[in-house]
Amino acid sequence: MEIKLDSLVAFDRIKVDADSVFQTVEKNGKVVLLKDNQPVYIILKYDANMGAIEQEANIETPKYTLQEAMKIVLLEAVDSTMHAAALADEIFNRGLYRQKNGGKAQYNQIRARCGHYPEMFEALPGNMIKLKMV
Structure with a gap:
């Protein structure tokens, strides 16, 4: 499906x-x-022509942590830097990470994750997030 x-x-x-x-x-x-x-x-949605309802949904759920998703996106960004809100949007749009409720990580979560992983990320003025080259 x-x-x-x-x-x-x-x-x-x-x-x-x-x-x-x-x-x-x-x-x-x-x-x-x-x-x-x-x-x-x-x-x-009911479709009279569908026949039997499909049995399995083969849905791939994101398998990345937020910091892993941040790293994936920032590796491809110019200067490995993005605005926190744009980073949150890109992570969600690519389906790399979702909150437990299925929603998008908010920019303040992105900023908080920088504080938890200072060896990976740097929070710059203007809500810019930079990936530190490890």
Whole structure:
């Protein structure tokens, strides 16, 4: 089963904004609800021509820690430096890391991770994050 990235939805989102979840189902044909960064439910749009419902979802969940994902993206960035918000967006867009609720890591988490791994990252003025060459 092929899953589009925007079809991965945090489980809690269906409780607070069910309409947007079902709009995504309409758009993509299916939604995978994530809980603790793992798929737990699949919502499929009914199709009379589909026949038997597909049995397995073969969804790859990110296997990187946030600091690993930061390193992957920063290795490809100009001067190994990016703004924390842009870094968070790029990590999410590539599907390298998700929070336990399936959401995107926030820029303040990115900055905090720099403090936890000072040998890997440097937080520069203006919310810029630099990968230290190890």
